[in-house]
Amino acid sequence: MRWLSSSLGKKYVMALTGFFLVFFALAHMLGNLSTFGGEAGLNAYAEHLRAFPPVLWAFRAALAGAVILHLFFGLTLYLQNKAARPIDYACKKNDRTTFSAQSMVWTGLLLLVFIVIHLIQFTFHGLLPSGAIIENTAAGHFNVFAMVSTSLSSGGLNVFYLASVVVLLLHILHGAASFLQSLGATNENTFGAITTGGKITAFVIGLGFVLVPLSVLFGLVK
Numbered sequence: 001m002r003w004l005s006s007s008l009g010k011k012y013v014m015a016l017t018g019f020f021l022v023f024f025a026l027a028h029m030l031g032n033l034s035t036f037g038g039e040a041g042l043n044a045y046a047e048h049l050r051a052f053p054p055v056l057w058a059f060r061a062a063l064a065g066a067v068i069l070h071l072f073f074g075l076t077l078y079l080q081n082k083a084a085r086p087i088d089y090a091c092k093k094n095d096r097t098t099f100s101a102q103s104m105v106w107t108g109l110l111l112l113v114f115i116v117i118h119l120i121q122f123t124f125h126g127l128l129p130s131g132a133i134i135e136n137t138a139a140g141h142f143n144v145f146a147m148v149s150t151s152l153s154s155g156g157l158n159v160f161y162l163a164s165v166v167v168l169l170l171h172i173l174h175g176a177a178s179f180l181q182s183l184g185a186t187n188e189n190t191f192g193a194i195t196t197g198g199k200i201t202a203f204v205i206g207l208g209f210v211l212v213p214l215s216v217l218f219g220l221v222k
């Protein structure tokens with residue numbers, strides 16, 4: 001595992017875990033769209049996710065592992081870069097790499113705060129407005145649709161979710177560009193095309209995620 005101590009090894013791990021996390025975000029965003037199928041649609045989707053507990057738990061373990069590795073190596077690389085250049089550049093404004101790297105650390109840490117709060121709310125059912133948890137689905141599980149619509153009807157929580165999606169968008173936008181550099185994609189033609197593809201993916205994910213909170217805000221989903 002000596003290659004892991006090199007910057008390149010760490011960047012590979014960042015790129016691969018980042019790719020997996022973007023895949024999860026895309027899948028989660030698409031799943032959230034079943035909210036537009038009303039109570040029956042979202043609850044049926046949530047029941048499906050729980051249908052095979054070993055698969056669900058294996059996926060959750062992979063997800064947790066990817067988040068931990070991404071966070072650990074991201075912070076390590078950031079601190080290593082900082083230590084290698086203890087005195088900041090005099091003209092920081094034009095240093096795109098520094099800006100990109102720094103914004104990635106801050107958007108990444110904000111996302112971590114969001115994910116912790118999001119899990120406390122929608123997975124462990126804490127910090128939710130009253131009336132958000134109702135145990136009334138046919139299978140005897142709680143009503144996921146009621147939890148989402150009641151929670152997002154609170155103005156504060158709605159803004160919190162919208163702002164978090166903007167942070168996610170910024171993080172994936174920068175990530176999409178640095179991902180290919182990390183994997184050593186040097187061909188100019190493919191580099192441009194794949195970077196654009198990454199940016200489009202980021203906007204699709206961001207747009208898909210804001211649809212649910214915005215629809216609750218405007219009374220389209222109740």
Ligand code: HEM
Nearest residue numbers: 025028032046060118122123144148161165168209210212
């Ligand atoms: C903005 C709108 C979002 C809505 C309405 C939403 C909704 C939900 C719901 C309802 C659950 C629980 C599913 C269940 O237990 O049946 C959930 C879980 C989760 N969400 Fe979100 N989510 C949103 C955004 C995000 C974002 C931006 C991320 C991170 C990139 C994220 C990451 C997660 C994770 C990691 C879980 C736990 C998955 C699991 O339990 O296995 N969510 N979300």
